[in-house]
Amino acid sequence: MIEQNIHEVLVNANNAFNELKQYSPSHKAAFLKTIAAEIEALGDSLLEQAAEETNLPIERLKGERARTILQLHLFAEMLQEGSWVEAVIDTAIPERTPPKPNIRRMLFPIGPIVVFGASNFPFAYSTAGGDTASALAAGCSVIVKAHPAHLNTSKMVFQAIQKAIKINNMPQHIVQHVTETSFEAGKVLVQHPLTAGVGFTGSLSGGKALTQYAAERGKPIPVFAEMGSINPVIILPNAMQQNAETIAKEYAASITLGMGQFCTNPGLIITLQHKKLPVFLQELGKQIEMSVPSAMLHKGIHQAYFSKLEKVLAQKGVNLLKQSIHVVQALDALPTVATVNASVFLENPLLHEEVFGPYSLVVQCASMDELFTVWKAVKGQLTTSIMGTDEDLANYHTIVDTAIEIAGRIVFNGVPTGVEVCPAMVHGGPYPACTDSRFTAVGIFAVKRWVRPIAFQNAPDYLLPLELKDSNPLKIWRMLNGVFTKIGF
Amino acid sequence: MIEQNIHEVLVNANNAFNELKQYSPSHKAAFLKTIAAEIEALGDSLLEQAAEETNLPIERLKGERARTILQLHLFAEMLQEGSWVEAVIDTAIPERTPPKPNIRRMLFPIGPIVVFGASNFPFAYSTAGGDTASALAAGCSVIVKAHPAHLNTSKMVFQAIQKAIKINNMPQHIVQHVTETSFEAGKVLVQHPLTAGVGFTGSLSGGKALTQYAAERGKPIPVFAEMGSINPVIILPNAMQQNAETIAKEYAASITLGMGQFCTNPGLIITLQHKKLPVFLQELGKQIEMSVPSAMLHKGIHQAYFSKLEKVLAQKGVNLLKQSIHVVQALDALPTVATVNASVFLENPLLHEEVFGPYSLVVQCASMDELFTVWKAVKGQLTTSIMGTDEDLANYHTIVDTAIEIAGRIVFNGVPTGVEVCPAMVHGGPYPACTDSRFTAVGIFAVKRWVRPIAFQNAPDYLLPLELKDSNPLKIWRMLNGVFTKIGF
Incomplete structure (x- = not known):
């Protein structure tokens, strides 16, 4: 049953993909802009729905909605600029032996793209988020697998997309919404012969599963x-010497921002056993103590945070520095910082793993050599940050x-x-x-x-x-x- | 033993990769140009060695050597130009809320690349071929797994590379040569943790195996x-009407070029049952009959050609059109064209497979619809060619x-x-x-x-x-x- 439904979805997606080839860049740009406008037109009801499903505060969701709209506009501008x-x-060069042929190349879309949204970005990395916007800009059709944690938000955004499809006379199935939330559905989507690519934002285990399905x-x-x-x-020595308190404040804010539910959350701080380290730790601890917990995205993430936190804090050599002193309710996270010595960190791979939430581990190193060793010991990362003076x-x-x-x-000298x-x-x-x-x-x-x-x-x-004609009519x-x-x- | 050796190779490759980061683009460009010069300096002895191992004629090898040298120079120019x-x-934009940071990005090399050369391009897609040249240009180190079919040619080219390494003071292990020819060695190379990428040119089964190892x-x-x-x-109707003989001649030459041992060899010709089709087939058959066989690259390829040819010709509905009438010796290929009706072709997937050698199958279609159906039925291709008049x-x-x-x-209106x-x-x-x-x-x-x-x-x-500094010192x-x-x- 799932297989049959998804087969139809993919056939429709492929037909829409083929139809879209006849659409001009400015037509596709207009479509992206209309999606943005229709999302905006949903007004407070979208924000309220998302807040209800994700526990994210309205102000945060407003910012994320703005980002989502910006993304759609940036891709629209990219299409209009054309380069x-x-x-x-x-x-x-016909007179060459052998004659040199005339060769011209440009990028074309690859086909239907399956998008798995992120629970922590119900707008910007979900139904009409960056993966969808980039795939549509490329000229691909999109199948969004709705995130179960914000299914109704996803449905509302999909309705906005459907309006934009009608307004712009786009192929009806250029974006489709799969609300079947089982793992099986994800597997069938990835493995369907017409699926041309997959975009995913989420956990390592989720990404690994999708990669395995694809293989x-x-x-x-x-x-x-x-x-x-x-x-x-x-944190380099001179920066620690000069700015221990400021850095601590800045990082406490980054660790607890959005209850740490960002993939760019700073989960590891590597420092020297510097004479100013106690000042840094004191300020960091103080800020974390004062930080006010709020509810996490959903039950699963809340459970995972506390179970990983417990596991990490139970490791030999890991010392709890501070936790928020505020009373924790229902799905609230508990902001936490811990410390560990470099040698312990290097020997325990569990400490290298992400604890998704407002948690960070400070690794104390005896020397710069050891600091570099710890830094290099971590696996591939989205970001790494360097706090250091010119010296x-x-x-x-x-x-x-x-x-x-x-x-x-x-x-x-900033936060990730x-x-x-x-x-x-x-x-x-x-x-x-x-991946x-x-x-x-x-x-x-x-x-x-x-694109290829x-x-x-x-x-x-x-x-x-048009992009390849002699006269360069698009002036790209x-x-x-x-x-x-x-x-x- | 293999594992230990390859581990050392990868560790050396990774160290060389890290050392190379300090080298300027012009230094790397000079290295590529010196490799080209040292290959040229090997003179006739390299051509003779390759001819002995591959059975390719000296003139063909001269052309391929020129291409290999051109490739190295093009990448050197790319590095010097820098964009x-x-x-x-x-x-x-510091005054924005929140302040917009300064972000700059560029491409960097990913790490040690394992290159598997092609038997049909002992220079241009082997030891110092396109994969090696592009990976070195990127700033990666390279491990070439020598192709067993031209091991000594590969060794000679590797010596040229080694000279270029010395002349340009490059890291000693920036290119390494693995002469261990077992499948096991290939697997260990692909699966080593320090391997960052793989370049391969060869058969579908070979590519599939490497993809599987990587997965x-x-x-x-x-x-x-x-x-x-x-x-x-x-071949579209009007082109057939006007140019049946010319197209037949052009394609007979393309089919038999280099005894069909090119991945761009035209193995499938799709036409209408046009009134000029007999003229086309007669001329194509005549040219194939007259074509002079020569030795294939090696025993394995020779055996595979004849065994696949036999299998294809034995398929129901496949009619042999013509084969070369010349006497076939030792490792010679036998240029062959066959015909089949569209319906038979569509039902038999075996006929969609590559027969590596001077072979092509002419598919006759009853209508343009059928022609399109046949065309769309083939799987992904490097090239597709359209013979058609403006009409x-x-x-x-x-x-x-x-x-x-x-x-x-x-x-x-050309050949692939x-x-x-x-x-x-x-x-x-x-x-x-x-892939x-x-x-x-x-x-x-x-x-x-x-690069990433x-x-x-x-x-x-x-x-x-330099590429990202305010002043743009490289003027890119x-x-x-x-x-x-x-x-x-």
């Missing part, structure tokens, strides 16, 4: 799974090279939470942060996950897509015989 | 396997859309053999032509397989790589606040 297709033209299908497809991170932070950065010049090995984004949506953003990183570090899930380059290049050899100009940037230009010929 | 790193800069490793890595193709050709192309305007679904390169090495080339395509259609194995964009983006947030200018193209420019600031 994202990477048009490359090498003109013919079983024989025909490989791109699975872009963003699976979280502990986002290691290093620090001059003293440890291999820092950037090390950071590059670890993460997709390197933050200097708060992912700016802009072209230069990289939200991705080496496994297990992501393919060559791509980003945030920013316009996220579109590159869903196609070359036209000696095609008559009238058959070429192209590489013409090795030189970037907007000029037609 | 390939996709530098993107979004400057800060077993848990941590996903990019495996780019180019696994061949039957490169369907469609044909105007009559069948969905042709381009269909072709885009099928292949990575669409050839108009002869892959131009230029930026716009796409040598790749949907599975099973390739990841989003990339190409030929041309400078092949480098994109081995990294973002720097609020990094001080002095810590940034960058996207600065959404606008392409070479200007620094």
Whole structure:
């Protein structure tokens, strides 16, 4: 039954994908903008529904809605600007032996994309989130598997999408919504022969399962799974000397932001046993004690947080520093920081794992060598942050090279939470942060996950897509015989 | 023993990869050019060695050597020009709420790459071929698993690389040569934790095995396997009417070029039961009859060709059209064309498979609908070719859309053999032509397989790589606040 339903969904998705090929970039851009407008038009009722399902505060949801709308607009602008297709033209040299043919290439969409939304981003990484927006911008059709933790929010957003489909005369099935929430449904979606790609944001175990399903299908497809991170932070000696309290305050805020339910939450702080470390720990502990708990996204995440927290705090050598002193209710998280010595951390892989929630572990190192060893011992990360003065950065010049090995984004003197949506953003990183570090899930380059290049050899100009015609009617940037230009010929 | 040796190889490769980070683009470019020069310096002895091992004629090998040298030079030029790193800069807006950080991103190499060479390209897709050149250009270290069919050629080319390493003071292990030819060695190479990517050119079964090994490793890595193709050709009615003989001659030459041992060999010709079809078949048959067989690459390929040929010709409904009438010796191939009706072709998946060698199957269709059905029935391809006059192309305007679904390169009124090495080339395509259609194995964009983006947030200018510094000292193209420019600031 599930298989039959999903088969129909995929057939519809594939037909819609084929129909969409006839739509102009500006038509697709208008569609994205209308989705944004229709989401906005849902007004407070959408925010209230999401708040009810996710326990996220209205203000946070407002911000996330704004981000979702921004993302849709950025992809619309990208389509209108047009250069994202990477048009490359090498003109013919007929007199060469053998004659050089005329070759032109650009990016085309790969087909129906299955999107698994994230529970912690009911708007920005769910039904009409970054994966959906980037796949639609690419020219793909999208099948959203609704997240069970915010099913009604997802349905409301899907209704907004459906309105936008009608308003813009888009193919009816260009976006479809699968509300079947079983694991089986996810497996069938990933393994269907017409599925061309998968976007996922969630846990390592979830991402691993999807990768495994994809591996079983024989025909490989791109699975872009963003699976979280502990986002290691290093504090260098001079920064600790000068700014111990400020850094502690800044990081306490980052650890507890949104009850730590961000994949960029700083779960690991690596420092020296510096004479200012007690000042840092005291301030960090104080801030955590004062932090006010609030409800986590759902029961599953709440249970997982407390069970992982208990496990970690029970490890030999791990010392609880502080927890929030406020009374904890129902689904509330309990902000917590702990400390451990480097040698203990290095020997216990459990301490390298993500504890999804407002928790961070401070690793104390006896030397800079040990600090580097701890830093390098963590697996692939979305981000890594470096707190250091100019003097620090001059003293440890291999820092950037090390950071590059670890993460997709390197933050200097700041916190990893708060992912700016802009072209230069990289939200991705080496496994297990992501399944393919060559791509980003945030920013316009996220579109590159869903496209493939196609070359036209000696095609008559009238058959070429607008982007590749001699005259460059769209006035996009192209590489013409090795030189970037907007000029037609 | 194999495991221990390969472990050492990977550790060395990883160290070399880390050392290489300190080398400038022009230094790496010089290295690639020196490899080219040292290959050239091997002179006739290299050609003779390759001819002995591969049975390829000296003239063909000369051409391939030239291509190999060209590839190395193109990647060197790419490094010197510098824009390939996709530098993107979004400057800060401190007065915004929250403040917009300064984010800059560019591409960095992913790590040690294992290259499996192709038996049919002992230079251009082997030891110092396109995969090696693109991975080195990316900044990766390379481990070449020597192809057993041209082990000594591979050793000679590796010696040239070693000389280039010394001349340019490159890390000693930046390229390593594994001459252990067992399948087990391949598996251990793909599954080693330090292996960051795999490049392969060869058979579908070989590519599938490597993909499977990679899936077993848990941590996903990019495996780019180019696994061949039957490169369907469609001949449209007006083209058949006007040019039946010319097309037949052109295609007979393409089918038998290099004894059909190209992954772009046209193995499938789809036509109408047109009144000029007999003329086409007669000329095609005549040319094939006259074609002079020569030795195939090695015993395994020779055996596989004859055994697959026998199997295909024994299929119900397949009619042998013509074979070369020349006497066949030792490892010679036997150029062969056969015909089949569309209905038979559609029902027999065996006929959709590649017969690697100078063989092509002409599928006769009763209508254009049937022609399209046959065309769409083939799996993913490297290329598809369209023989049609302007009138044909105007009559069948969905042709381009269909072709885009099928292949990575669409050839108009030409043959698929002869892959131009230029930026716009796409040598790749949907599975099973390739494991990841989003990339190409030929041309400078092949480098994109081995790189990942990294973002720097609020990094001080002095810590940034040259490509991302305010002043743009390398004068490369960058996207600065959404606008392409070479200007620094």
